[in-house]
Amino acid sequence: MTDRRVQKTKQAIREAYLSLILEKDTPKITITEIAQRANIDRKTFYLHYDSIADIIHEFGRQETEELILRLEQNDFFDDTSDVAVLFRALNTLMEENLQLYQHIAKTPSYAFLWGAIKDILKESLIETMGERLDISKAELEICAEFYAAGTISTYLEWLRGDLPMTDDELAQIIGDTAYYGLQKLLTKPQEKA
Template sequence: MPGSSRSDRRRRKVDEAIRTAFGELLAEKGLKNVTVKELAERADIDRKTFYLRYSSIDGLVDSLLREEMRRLAEVLTTAAADEDGSVNVPVVFRELSAELIATFDQRAAVVQHVDTDALISRLRPAMADVLAERDALGLAEDLGPYFELFVSFFCSGLLALYHQWADSDSELPMEELATLAGSAIAGGIAAVTGMAKSLGISGKNEA
């Protein structure tokens, strides 16, 4: 419908203005000093319009991080699909490790303005939710009612490794670290899914 189309264009224009203004303010002042008032002024909107979309500046940050994880999950699930359509889990985690450690902060500008502890605490649920939602690891059938718990577990391990690497200013080659991390998690997944099958958990759904 014409009215709906105009409304969608208006919404996209406002969202773009908010994100552009946010990026500019981040570069100028840092995350802790950005307020909704000045962001709205920079985006040429009123604060009510901002709050219709986000609960706060933190809410905007969480939304941006979740979008980055969705984009990344889409790339990973496409790249890691075998010819028969199944998911190659070792490839998923190898690529996820490489993206997270090597290039994530180059694309998501907001990451550069969030301290590592805050970044990890925000990324963990976003990453786990997106990977679980898409069953990007192909584990739902194998792990049944434990599926979401173990997706979160493996994501937490990967993020903890990234956290330690970032905080220590390590000179260890990021490419090697990513490869080792992917292998470690893929091995853990293989062990867990194997045990799930032996316990008769595979294929079960939550009641």
């Protein structure tokens, strides 16, 4: 019974924080504002979180865990020949909170959130792929950083509206680039001007 109430309170706190993000163009959201929106007092907030950063980290971790679950359901880790599966799964995950993702992508003061999400994605790639690959720890770190940073950077441009294409087109292009690298571009016939 207590566990359900704890989860319900934590969910109310997260939802309050995320709704405040959508309303404000600044990350200066106070614990008092969150507590009022969640209909709790500040002491209750501190029973569940030490800081607002803990909410962000938990949200990023939950999103990443959901992404990994979706990838496992699509056998991504057993057959990585279709890397676009990763990005299609990311698209469907973002669609559930698209307005939030677009807002924080367009608001420069929320850049720290993307850094946190990138770090969580990198960490998850290392945890998930580390056992499957026979490479050094340093090489794994570099590859995970490359994929996580490139993915976040590209999605930020798309969420801001700087890449005029559908999410499926974006997933295919990023997937092809992630799998084939620049080789695919180099083997395409060049269009003449």
